[in-house]
Amino acid sequence: MLITVRDNNVDQALRALKKKLQREGVYREMKLRRHYEKPSEKRAREHAAAVSRARKADRKRQERDR
Template identity: 90%
Template sequence: MDEPETTRRMQIIVRDNNVDQALRALKKKLQREGVYREMKLRRHYEKPSEKRAREHAAAVRRARKMERKRMERDGIK
């Protein structure tokens, strides 16, 4: 059985009734934590084969990006 996911609490302090600044800080934290990406992925059911294909494509993109950065750093190209 899958273990239930633990919920992480996030706290944003509103200083001097500046709600706009607090909202910006909250959005930044949510972005850093990957909550928006997770919400987008969980919006619809994703078949396991589709998930594998998506993760494989992401791994290929990461590998190509790392290779480009390595070549640029080494002065090739």
């Protein structure tokens, strides 16, 4: 990952870095790795996320069909 600092504007470069890290999912990964997660907890979390995505897709599909 490369961030260029233009005109000695470090604040702008830091903002761009944070935005890139957010998009890459680094912060989410760090939060998940902070504590050990049992495999059963991981499965449950991933299943809940899949259910949530499916419900959201269904809502979008129904809204489009109206």
